[in-house]
Amino acid sequence: MTLRAPLLALFAAFASLALPAHAADRSASLYQMHEKLLNQDGKAIDIDVYRGKPVLVTMFYGSCPATCPLIIDTLRAVERKLDEPQRQELRVLLVSLDAERDTPEALRQVADSRRVDTTRWTLAHADAAAVRRIAAALNIQYRQLPDGQFSHSTIISALDGEGKILTQSAELGHADPELLRVVNAR
Amino acid sequence: MNRAHIWLVAFLLAAWGFAASAAPAAGARISGGQFDPVLPPAPNVKTTVVAPYRLDVALVSNADFAVFVRKHPEWRRDRVAGLFADEGYLRHWASDAGPGPAIARQPVTQVSWFAASAYCEARGARLPRWYEWEFAAAASATQPDARDDPVWRQDILDWYSKSARGGLPAVGASPANYFGIRDLHGVVWEWVEDAGAMLVSDDSREQGDPNRNRFCGSGALSLEQKENYAMMMRIAMLSSMKASYSSNSMGFRCASDAGTGP
Numbered sequence: 001m002t003l004r005a006p007l008l009a010l011f012a013a014f015a016s017l018a019l020p021a022h023a024a025d026r027s028a029s030l031y032q033m034h035e036k037l038l039n040q041d042g043k044a045i046d047i048d049v050y051r052g053k054p055v056l057v058t059m060f061y062g063s064c065p066a067t068c069p070l071i072i073d074t075l076r077a078v079e080r081k082l083d084e085p086q087r088q089e090l091r092v093l094l095v096s097l098d099a100e101r102d103t104p105e106a107l108r109q110v111a112d113s114r115r116v117d118t119t120r121w122t123l124a125h126a127d128a129a130a131v132r133r134i135a136a137a138l139n140i141q142y143r144q145l146p147d148g149q150f151s152h153s154t155i156i157s158a159l160d161g162e163g164k165i166l167t168q169s170a171e172l173g174h175a176d177p178e179l180l181r182v183v184n185a186r
Numbered sequence: 187m188n189r190a191h192i193w194l195v196a197f198l199l200a201a202w203g204f205a206a207s208a209a210p211a212a213g214a215r216i217s218g219g220q221f222d223p224v225l226p227p228a229p230n231v232k233t234t235v236v237a238p239y240r241l242d243v244a245l246v247s248n249a250d251f252a253v254f255v256r257k258h259p260e261w262r263r264d265r266v267a268g269l270f271a272d273e274g275y276l277r278h279w280a281s282d283a284g285p286g287p288a289i290a291r292q293p294v295t296q297v298s299w300f301a302a303s304a305y306c307e308a309r310g311a312r313l314p315r316w317y318e319w320e321f322a323a324a325a326s327a328t329q330p331d332a333r334d335d336p337v338w339r340q341d342i343l344d345w346y347s348k349s350a351r352g353g354l355p356a357v358g359a360s361p362a363n364y365f366g367i368r369d370l371h372g373v374v375w376e377w378v379e380d381a382g383a384m385l386v387s388d389d390s391r392e393q394g395d396p397n398r399n400r401f402c403g404s405g406a407l408s409l410e411q412k413e414n415y416a417m418m419m420r421i422a423m424l425s426s427m428k429a430s431y432s433s434n435s436m437g438f439r440c441a442s443d444a445g446t447g448p
Contacts, residue, residue: 028268028430129307136299136382136429137269143383145228151385 031163037124042104050091061098213240238444244358245293248285270300291356299429306440313379314441325364345372384425
């Protein structure tokens, strides 16, 4: 007998059990947290550095061999599909999961090698406790592996000017139409 | 002993009693060591090393949490930010300020991961990491690792199969295990610091699914020791909870690195 079926049932049971408790809508903004970050130039910033603008926010790590470059490509794919005024308005915040190695200097290198426009994009360092809280707020799961790499879910959140999470996308490699819709709707 | 001395002694005793009842129980020191957890560190790695740590002997009670909320009113249920807690947060308390006497000694539940983390941080501690929790919970009353003992395992499973919707017992009411820790089984589920690091798949999505990129890096973990249902249920519960969720069966305790904190 395989154990997969009962396990699946178990996970499904918990997933459905956990959902109804939070059904009521409660206004939540990412900017209700007051996390301090350092940008790629070593400047101290707050997590609401782009308050007032539409923002795409996600997490990554600089030494990631495969998927993290893909995250940047995906964010760019979204930008390319926007109309020019929306593109000019949009801001991108990438917070590193790797509190140890992604110093501002390391992030500046990533920004330069990927030719990131840091007038509209920010690559940010946060300390380990802040990384945990920010990932929790963005519903990003991550885990540091014994070899120092990170395994993590890739969720891009679209925020409005007040930090409210409008939608979250787990799609990689192309511009998720739902992300485009909420950013273009402004 | 003159009268002044008696008063002084009485005062000190009262102060000690107050401190003892207001401060949560100090943690027990656990030396850790090599450990094969149910949740493997990586897909091809079975063993981890748990560093020495301190773990609260008992769960955090409603009364303990009320002391915290009085000092940090931003965590009152009528003031908490929606980002940090869902509608169920402390819903079972008698008022916004406290639980009321009936449930004061019961473990606090209906708290989000954010709130539990903030509570421990205010004590100069943190939530236990999953491996620390699993390490402590592997002990029976007499052995540090009783996971191969079928009798002990059955005892634990009996709790999970009971649908005990009655009142919770007072914190610390269950017998101490080998490490002196109570309430690890049979009372509530518990938040851990790395609740967002479970990365467990429901199996179906990873098998031949083109959308495998849900997890960057090495993909989802598959659980070891599939006969250890009790631990798997814990992991399933934790991986189904978002950090703002609360549940009437989810509580917590605090931990710290050995040598610091409580």
